[in-house]
Amino acid sequence: MARGTAWAGRRASTGARRVLDKARQRQDGRSARDLAAKRSAIRKAPARRTARRALLRSAARHHGRRLVAAALAGTAGLVGLVTSPLGRRLGIPALAQPGRRLYRRLMGIAHKARAERDAAIRDRLHEQVAALDGDQDDEVKDRVERPDHLAPLISSPTSERDFRVPGFKFNQAAAEMEQAARTYDPDGNMEVVEMVDTLPEAMESIAKTFLTLAERADKEFAFEKEVAEAFNDIYKNLLGAVDFATELTKTFRKVHEADIARHEEPRNGTQAEKGWNV
Template sequence: MRQVRDLRARQHKAAPTRAQQRAKTSEARRRLADAHRSAAADRRLTKAAGGGRGGALGKVRAGLGRLRDAAVKKARSVRGQRTEAAMNGHRKSAEMKRLAARKAPARRAARAALWRSAVRTHARRLLAGLLAAPIGLLGMVTTPLGRKLGWAWLQHPGRRLYRRLAAIAQQHRTRRDTAIRDRLAAAEAAIDAEDTATPDVVGDRAERPAGRVPGNSSTPATTYEGVHVSGFRFEEAAAEMEAAAQSYEPDGCMEILAMVEGLPAALTCIANVMKILAERADAEFALEKEVAGGLNDIYTAMLGTVAVAEDLGPLFRNVHAQDIARHETPRNGHEAEKGWNV
């Protein structure tokens, strides 16, 4: 066992990351294959040096061997470029998903603001129609008179009033929408700048602490379906949370409010679990890069749930503002507030 540990330590020192280990293994296999082909070519050249019919056939085989070696080198180069392009595509896709999750709250707020702006414009158009309606009825009398006298200001006064008010409402909406889009662009630019300064993706090697993090030695090791488990059972913790939610009986709605306002922090902790697993899968565990990328995708998706949970607390306080006020700012004390037996 000690020799195995020493061998693994030397291998880890020679190639600290999984990417370097894969590259080293591939290079060793290629060198071995090249050595076999080179030995075969030397045998053919030796046979060709003997002359005669066998020598001519050996020369032909040697030429074909050189062509094959060139084709193998070209195929290796193309395969390496294709693999690198695929990995870059996966990294770029994960980066775009992560940025989209970080920009989702700002975009959602911008969409809501644009929707409110549109509703406000349509409300002002409706109000303009209500104001122009009686004037339009008056225009049924003034319009024929204006035509006879040649006075344009007496013709269709309700229609002209509605068009003017609707145009003003549209101008105000255009200014509001432009300001909303400018704020969204500034928020996205700030996120991009922060992401450029502090990237948060699974790279070729995740940053790890300088020393080993001490674990909980008191946690007993268990066996699950023939697999040795060292103590971390995410599904057990999730099952306990599910059971707690099913048997949850709050003392009051204010306790539910506290739970809702604590959801972003709880979901952030769960997302950090996925992030830690992605980093360790990339740097420590004997896993391929695709697995670490998948865990990083889960982490990115969890960030989106955190953003949604952050909006739930203000929504709760908004729709239950009166109920919350009776608890936080009761009139003449809580006992007096109980007079409303609702």
């Protein structure tokens, strides 16, 4: 009964962790998209700033031509004070309102020139943005040369035995576990039963090791988010190993139910069970 309750509790805990992991994945996805959008905006900002200044210069040039056209049209308008009545009297439209017609002609040319300039500026901006999108994988972090004086001064080891990594030595702990498994010599099969019963808890502890590394890589260490996500992926995969370890415990006890019962629930005492050469 207690084992069933513990198993149900672990299953519920696993389900809760999966829900939390999915929520975190969605949050990380949104954060990654926001970060990518901000990085893209930063990469494209110089090109857009250059295009914006070019458009402002184009607009200023256009308005300058407008002033010139207005001045020329004003001069022609003074002449039109004489030619317009004469043109209407003689029936010659070309002599009427020369200033207005000159202004329309000059501004038509100016509008066309501005449209062509602005289109060229926008096309150039689109080409630059497309080039930046194509080179977005070439980040500064992949191209920058690290100064030698900032690199840690680690002398080259003469052999593998001379090289030591301070801090958390997960490979050493794993090697010790492997060696313990190779040299394991149980006093009896019931000792193996006890070991198998603790496997789910042990695998869960190993999985939580990588969950802790993922959380610290995300919050404490100066790592990119991809590193924390990789640690979290290992954690989620190891949760599957916890489920397999639980199934192993159930299978082990099921196929050896009679043998285990003779030790855990002996009939008429342990001495009586010895009649079965237990």
